[in-house]
Amino acid sequence: MASTLFDKIWDAHVVRSIEGLDVVYIDRHLIHEVTSPQAFDEIAARNLPLFRPSQILATADHNVPTLHQDQPIRELLSRLQVEKLTENCQKYGIELYGLGHPRQGIVHVIGPELGLTQPGLTMVCGDSHTSTHGAFGAVAFGIGTSQVAQVMASQCLLLSRPKRMRISVEGELRPGVTAKDLILYVISQLGTGGATGHFVEYAGSTVRSLSMEGRMTICNMSIEMGARGGLIAPDATTFAYVEGRPFAPKGQAWNDAVAYWQTLYSDDDAMFETEYTYQAAAITPMITYGTNPGMGIPLTGHVPSEVPASEAESFDKSLKYMGFERGESLLGKQIDYVFIGSCTNSRIEDLRAVAAYVQGKQKAQHVEAIIVPGSKQVEQQAIAEGIDKIFAAAGFELREPGCSACLAMNEDKIPAGAYCVATSNRNFEGRQGPGSRTLLASPLVAAITAVQGRIVDITQYLN
Amino acid sequence: MEKFQTLHTTGRPLPLENIDTDQIIPARFLKATTREGFGTNLFCDWRYHADGAPKADFVLNDPRYQGQILVAGKNFGCGSSREHAAWALYDAGFRTVISSYFADIFRGNALNTGLLPLQVSDEVLARLLAAIEANPQLELVVDLPSQTLAVPAWSETFSFAIDGYKKECLINGYDDIDFLVNQKSAIEAFEKKRAWTW
Numbered sequence: 331m332a333s334t335l336f337d338k339i340w341d342a343h344v345v346r347s348i349e350g351l352d353v354v355y356i357d358r359h360l361i362h363e364v365t366s367p368q369a370f371d372e373i374a375a376r377n378l379p380l381f382r383p384s385q386i387l388a389t390a391d392h393n394v395p396t397l398h399q400d401q402p403i404r405e406l407l408s409r410l411q412v413e414k415l416t417e418n419c420q421k422y423g424i425e426l427y428g429l430g431h432p433r434q435g436i437v438h439v440i441g442p443e444l445g446l447t448q449p450g451l452t453m454v455c456g457d458s459h460t461s462t463h464g465a466f467g468a469v470a471f472g473i474g475t476s477q478v479a480q481v482m483a484s485q486c487l488l489l490s491r492p493k494r495m496r497i498s499v500e501g502e503l504r505p506g507v508t509a510k511d512l513i514l515y516v517i518s519q520l521g522t523g524g525a526t527g528h529f530v531e532y533a534g535s536t537v538r539s540l541s542m543e544g545r546m547t548i549c550n551m552s553i554e555m556g557a558r559g560g561l562i563a564p565d566a567t568t569f570a571y572v573e574g575r576p577f578a579p580k581g582q583a584w585n586d587a588v589a590y591w592q593t594l595y596s597d598d599d600a601m602f603e604t605e606y607t608y609q610a611a612a613i614t615p616m617i618t619y620g621t622n623p624g625m626g627i628p629l630t631g632h633v634p635s636e637v638p639a640s641e642a643e644s645f646d647k648s649l650k651y652m653g654f655e656r657g658e659s660l661l662g663k664q665i666d667y668v669f670i671g672s673c674t675n676s677r678i679e680d681l682r683a684v685a686a687y688v689q690g691k692q693k694a695q696h697v698e699a700i701i702v703p704g705s706k707q708v709e710q711q712a713i714a715e716g717i718d719k720i721f722a723a724a725g726f727e728l729r730e731p732g733c734s735a736c737l738a739m740n741e742d743k744i745p746a747g748a749y750c751v752a753t754s755n756r757n758f759e760g761r762q763g764p765g766s767r768t769l770l771a772s773p774l775v776a777a778i779t780a781v782q783g784r785i786v787d788i789t790q791y792l793n
Numbered sequence: 794m795e796k797f798q799t800l801h802t803t804g805r806p807l808p809l810e811n812i813d814t815d816q817i818i819p820a821r822f823l824k825a826t827t828r829e830g831f832g833t834n835l836f837c838d839w840r841y842h843a844d845g846a847p848k849a850d851f852v853l854n855d856p857r858y859q860g861q862i863l864v865a866g867k868n869f870g871c872g873s874s875r876e877h878a879a880w881a882l883y884d885a886g887f888r889t890v891i892s893s894y895f896a897d898i899f900r901g902n903a904l905n906t907g908l909l910p911l912q913v914s915d916e917v918l919a920r921l922l923a924a925i926e927a928n929p930q931l932e933l934v935v936d937l938p939s940q941t942l943a944v945p946a947w948s949e950t951f952s953f954a955i956d957g958y959k960k961e962c963l964i965n966g967y968d969d970i971d972f973l974v975n976q977k978s979a980i981e982a983f984e985k986k987r988a989w990t991w
Contacts, residue, residue, distance in 0.1 A: 353980070393824065408824060457873075458872065553874075556896055590989060756813075764819070
């Protein structure tokens with residue numbers, strides 16, 4: 331029978347089915363300091379062993395500082411949470427890439443760069459952006475802390491099968507338009523709840539032409555339209571990225587793996603409950619104006635003037651928070667901060683795109699421009715390529731890796747009332763600190779904004 | 794997990810759409826390593842001024858509303874997977890959230906916390922919100938075994954959907970860990986026969 335990519339992977343992981351629910355086997359479990367302590371407590375309280383500790387990998391990322399990582403964490407609660415993770419990993423025999431480790435970084439950046447993320451696997455983490463790993467053709471999704479404990483205890487979850495959605499994008503992207511613009515465009519079309527209940531497969535010639543970094547950016551933001559996850563069929567681009575990485579299969583195992591991975595695609599006549607198709611030519615550089623990721627417009631567009639009556643109260647509350655008016659253009663708005671980082675856009679390709687633009691230029695004097703690499707490896711690569719010097723000369727500050735001002739659990743906060751163009755994934759009220767105002771955009775838009783000091787039509791400024 | 798069967802209480806209205814988990818419990822409060830105490834910071838930035846004084850016009854600070862049901866706008870609980878959002882609602886005394894749409898991860902987290910996500914139609918939600926705002930004493934009766942929400946003042950009862958297994962868990966106070974740990978032999982058998990080993 332014809333099957334979707336999602337169903338092929340899901341079916342291969344069903345241990346058994348009971349009353350419409352599936353016991354789904356989880357190949358890889360990623361944990362971090364914020365959503366795991368209560369799960370470890372749960373396991374300890376029930377006196378349960380960890381079922382497969384070797385299939386769990388831990389890192390410290392959500393609330394680590396991005397300066398002076400060689401010193402003890404100054405903020406007490408952050409330090410205690412990281413210490414708790416370290417203790418738990420030692421107690422249960424879990425591999426931990428903590429602060430100072432050459433493999434430390436944002437959980438969704440290190441999985442792929444270490445080759446842990448592979449096609450056909452099931453992967454979970456107590457973090458909604460686990461969907462990132464779907465870029466490799468894995469079924470990867472975020473879970474709550476109770477589920478973290480369930481996977482620790484059994485390496486399985488009890489789940490109902492989500493519906494399938496396919497989003498196809500066809501054609502060539504216009505100059506200055508990136509994967510981030512593509513996904514911001516799709517979310518602006520579908521809304522924050524538009525894919526709730528679904529697992530999304532991204533397809534079409536535009537998606538196929540993207541690098542792995544671009545694919546990760548797209549899958550990363552699947553949750554922002556409510557999807558349980560997003561995935562892309564693995565292909566030569568995927569295999570080339572995985573090959574040779576530390577956890578990638580080697581020798582005969584590599585050949586066997588690739589042979590299996592090549593079977594992972596949606597059959598021609600596979601059925602999706604919901605399908606959307608978009609044309610790449612319709613997508614322009616994007617920016618968000620409101621307080622959820624669905625509130626995006628072309629950089630040169632206008633904030634909507636009209637919304638359905640049921641949404642009016644939320645919409646106006648959002649605009650009031652952001653200091654914008656219905657119907658206005660964002661062009662010319664002065665920006666105070668630029669944040670380049672997060673599991674959406676902190677990979678080496680993102681840093682290279684920023685460096686390529688800012689080389690020989692200066693950021694606007696009033697803008698604070700912070701770049702937080704996604705991992706120690708990205709940081710080292712940036713230094714090896716001399717990108718760090720380009721940033722320094724242009725007035726951008728390159729920090730040490732972590733989630734940082736994406737969710738502001740560490741010291742990196744945007745002050746109340748200040749505007750920040752961020753490459754991260756969420757513009758919720760207070761996301762970057764109480765009262766902060768976030769405008770989501772691509773690394774290229776962020777770089778140009780930092781140099782110009784205001785929102786501009788970037789197509790006029792491309793190198 | 795506490796058992797849930799029947800709830801007689803009133804509702805507290807929060808008629809905003811797309812309430813994300815960053816609003817329910819802001820990230821800066823996620824540094825605790827236990828499950829308790831999150832209720833104090835539930836909706837912190839909507840509920841308190843920067844100096845900590847309560848905002849009089851926010852529903853949780855309005856003495857007219859005391860019930861254990863939060864009645865919220867469509868697409869409740871979108872955003873982060875943090876289960877702390879469900880813990881915060883539960884810790885603050887809520888046992889049910891009524892909306893016309895829940896984000897998937899929040900729905901699952903709520904059920905694992907003993908908090909019932911009760912989905913009604915857009916039309917029923919709009920009627921409930923208007924009625925509760927007009928009469929904060931409006932009695933609501935949630936009956937999980939019969940999967941019904943009754944509004945006695947209207948002489949009306951609405952049925953709601955819930956997965957059969959999750960319903961049993963909630964009624965009996967069971968959770969998935971017990972179930973999954975009992976699947977050990979089936980899981981080990983699965984591991985031996987799976988196609989990939991890398």
